[in-house]
Amino acid sequence: MNDSIDKLYKEFQKEIEKNDKIVKEEMNKKSRLEMLEDYDNFVKENKCKIKEEKNDRKKSSK
Amino acid sequence: MIEKNPLNKHKYIAIDSNILRSLTFLNILKQTYGYVDFAKCNDPLLQKNGNYLLNLYKLILQDKLRIVIVNSVYQENRHIDSVINFVKKYCYFIKDYGQLKEKKLKEIDSLAKAYCSSYTKKGVRMPAPMQKTYNSYVNDVIPINDCYIMAEATIENCCLLTANGKDFIFNPKNQDKSSKFNDRTKGIVDINILHGYYEEEKDSSLCLVPHAFHISLFGALIKNGIDDLQITQPNEDNIENEN
Numbered sequence A: 001m002n003d004s005i006d007k008l009y010k011e012f013q014k015e016i017e018k019n020d021k022i023v024k025e026e027m028n029k030k031s032r033l034e035m036l037e038d039y040d041n042f043v044k045e046n047k048c049k050i051k052e053e054k055n056d057r058k059k060s061s062k
Numbered sequence B: 001m002i003e004k005n006p007l008n009k010h011k012y013i014a015i016d017s018n019i020l021r022s023l024t025f026l027n028i029l030k031q032t033y034g035y036v037d038f039a040k041c042n043d044p045l046l047q048k049n050g051n052y053l054l055n056l057y058k059l060i061l062q063d064k065l066r067i068v069i070v071n072s073v074y075q076e077n078r079h080i081d082s083v084i085n086f087v088k089k090y091c092y093f094i095k096d097y098g099q100l101k102e103k104k105l106k107e108i109d110s111l112a113k114a115y116c117s118s119y120t121k122k123g124v125r126m127p128a129p130m131q132k133t134y135n136s137y138v139n140d141v142i143p144i145n146d147c148y149i150m151a152e153a154t155i156e157n158c159c160l161l162t163a164n165g166k167d168f169i170f171n172p173k174n175q176d177k178s179s180k181f182n183d184r185t186k187g188i189v190d191i192n193i194l195h196g197y198y199e200e201e202k203d204s205s206l207c208l209v210p211h212a213f214h215i216s217l218f219g220a221l222i223k224n225g226i227d228d229l230q231i232t233q234p235n236e237d238n239i240e241n242e243n
Helices: A002-027 A032-045 B017-033 B044-061 B071-077 B081-090 B098-115 B145-155 B183-194 B215-221 B238-242
Strands: B011-015 B065-069 B119-121 B124-126 B132-135 B140-143 B160-162 B212-214
Touching: A002 B017, A002 B071, A002 B081, A032 B071, A032 B098, B011 B017, B011 B145, B017 B044, B017 B071, B017 B081, B017 B160, B044 B065, B044 B215, B071 B081, B071 B145, B098 B140, B098 B145, B098 B183, B119 B183, B140 B145, B145 B160, B145 B183, B160 B215, B183 B212, B212 B215
Parallel strands: B011 B065, B011 B160, B160 B212
Antiparallel strands: B119 B124, B132 B140
16 A cells, blocks of 8 residues: 555656646746736636635725 | 624635645545555655644535635646646635736735835834745746735735745744744734734734744644634725725
């Protein structure tokens, strides 16, 4: 079992390393607005759950 | 006495990439084997804080605590299939601001920059709690991504759970013994208060300020159950009120 956990972990790390390399390049190629548009598209396309907004307490005005 | 708000039965907390990745791996192990022996687990964060992450994982499954994925954390992980599957199933996202997007971005950018600037507290000049880095897209130094993560969480009125102590909680280069263990957190809290991102509870002196806290504190924080967890809760979007 330890060997299979080790295998799973290595596969996961490999995926992370590949991701980090792409993300590093993307961060230097995209504006924050483009990133936010990507995020909104992802949320919309995948019908992701949205955080509640309603609350009777508000940000302090001080 | 904290006023209970029936509209807010859920508590939300933002997480950074390290926590998200470890939670995802924990989920893979739970789905594959049904249980996890953290001592035999290769993930250093699970080895060290496995029980806290397992508690967090259980609270997510029971829908007692909701995890928020802010834009910058999504960007840092968007090409990892297993993480994407995890966030789609278990996590919560920020609503689309539509035409207010640029205004929201300015608010985030301004707060992220404030974390990288010195500020004045009670007449004393305080050092910036976070840092900037060079970015070739804008050909200038800009706040590091962690500043944006903290700003996005703060604007959504969420505390940030992290395993990255040296970037969110303390500055390892700080020589001042009196403040070296949580100097970054203190600075972030000061700046959030200066910019109006805090809540004062009715009939109480309690002031809740979004901030980062380390996963190792999670066990102590939920000792009395999730209802007593003193974290900020979702608030109404201020942008619409300003227009």
